[in-house]
Amino acid sequence: MHAGELERTLRISEIFATILGESTHAGWPGVIVRLVGCPLNCAWCDTPYAREGGEEMTLAQVLARIEKLRIPLVLLTGGEPLYQPATRPLVSRLLDRGYRVVVETGGSVSILGVDARACIVLDVKCPGSGVGDRQIWDNLHLLKAGDEVKFVLASRSDYDWARGVLERTALAQRHAVHFSPVEGPTGLDKKDLAEWIVADRLPVRLNLQLHVWIWGPGVRGV
Numbered sequence: 410m411h412a413g414e415l416e417r418t419l420r421i422s423e424i425f426a427t428i429l430g431e432s433t434h435a436g437w438p439g440v441i442v443r444l445v446g447c448p449l450n451c452a453w454c455d456t457p458y459a460r461e462g463g464e465e466m467t468l469a470q471v472l473a474r475i476e477k478l479r480i481p482l483v484l485l486t487g488g489e490p491l492y493q494p495a496t497r498p499l500v501s502r503l504l505d506r507g508y509r510v511v512v513e514t515g516g517s518v519s520i521l522g523v524d525a526r527a528c529i530v531l532d533v534k535c536p537g538s539g540v541g542d543r544q545i546w547d548n549l550h551l552l553k554a555g556d557e558v559k560f561v562l563a564s565r566s567d568y569d570w571a572r573g574v575l576e577r578t579a580l581a582q583r584h585a586v587h588f589s590p591v592e593g594p595t596g597l598d599k600k601d602l603a604e605w606i607v608a609d610r611l612p613v614r615l616n617l618q619l620h621v622w623i624w625g626p627g628v629r630g631v
Contacts, residue, residue, distance in 0.1 A: 415469040415502075417495040420445040422459040422488065424471070425630050426478045430620030432530045432557050433585050434511055439482040440475050444496060447489040449517050452539040453563055453591040458629075459488035468499050475503070486513040491520065500524045517543040520551050529556040535570055537563030537591070552584060559587040559616060562597050568605055575611065587616035592626060 422443040429439040443456070445463035466474075475483060483503055490496050491514050501524045503510050510527040514520060517540070520529055531548055534541045538561065552558070558580055560571040571588065575581050588606060590597035603615055624631040 414498050415472075416467050417498065418465050418467055419471060419493055419495045419499065420463045421466050421471060422456075422463040423630060424474050424478075426480055427620065427631050428623065429482070429484060430618045430623075431589065431616055432511070432513075432559065432587060433614075434482065434484070434528075435616075435619045437482055438480050439484050439511075440478050440480050442471065442475065442483060442485050442490075442499075444485065444487045444490045444493055446492045447487055447515065448492060449489065449515055449534075449538075449540045449543055451515075451534070451561075452537065453561065453593075453596070455592065455627075456488065468495060468502060471499060472502060472506070475508075481507065482509045482511070484511045484513060487515075489515050489518055491518040491523070497522055497524070500527050514548075516545060516548055519545055520548050525553060529553075530559060531556065532559050532561065533571070533574060535560055535562055535567035537567040549578065549580065554583070557585040557587065559589055561589045561591060562602065563591045564597060565601075565605075567597075568602065572609065572611065575613070581612040586613045588613045589616040589618070592618055592621055 422445045424442050426440055429437050443459055447460055500510050504524055504526045512527050513530045516532045534544050562568050590599050590602045620631055
């Protein structure tokens with residue numbers, strides 16, 4: 410990467426240190442970089458504020474902000490982090506500096522070209538999201554060892570659909586697969602989801618949002 414690449418800009422919603430709340434990285438201290446913009450409008454989106462606004466920053470400024478937080482694990486999320494072209498060079502630059510990098514993507518943008526040293530956590534959009542037709546299924550074939558897959562479930566029908574995807578593919582044999590219930594009073598009951606997974610002996614992890622358990626729903630900057 411040449412020096413001029415550091416002057417490329419990204420629109421950033423927030424950068425902060427926290428305890429990571431999802432995937433196999435849950436529980437670890439990490440830096441979250443939330444990028445602005447998303448081509449989707451999921452029915453259960455919990456970060457609608459990241460669709461627009463934010464602060465325009467150069468890659469150099471983003472790297473400097475991360476460096477000040479002194480944590481070696483960085484999660485890029487959104488919005489949809491891969492919606493912005495300069496995210497890919499940011500990923501590589503972080504990796505070159507020795508950071509562990511996780512890219513949490515909604516699956517509607519190709520993951521082609523993302524530095525192979527990063528861990529991809531890829532959403533597979535269930536029907537309850539309202540945007541399942543925007544899924545790029547080829548992304549599943551681009552995943553490598555160490556990448557992870559997440560299904561966010563809003564109902565029993567979402568669960569049955571996701572179970573069908575696992576039956577038709579070898580995802581659970583190749584990757585950590587997470588089933589995550591939609592949070593909130595109208596979401597899917599965690600206990601029900603846990604019991605379905607056990608009853609069906611599914612090779613998946615129940616993925617609860619640890620940050621919501623710690624700080625409560627809707628709290629930003631944590």
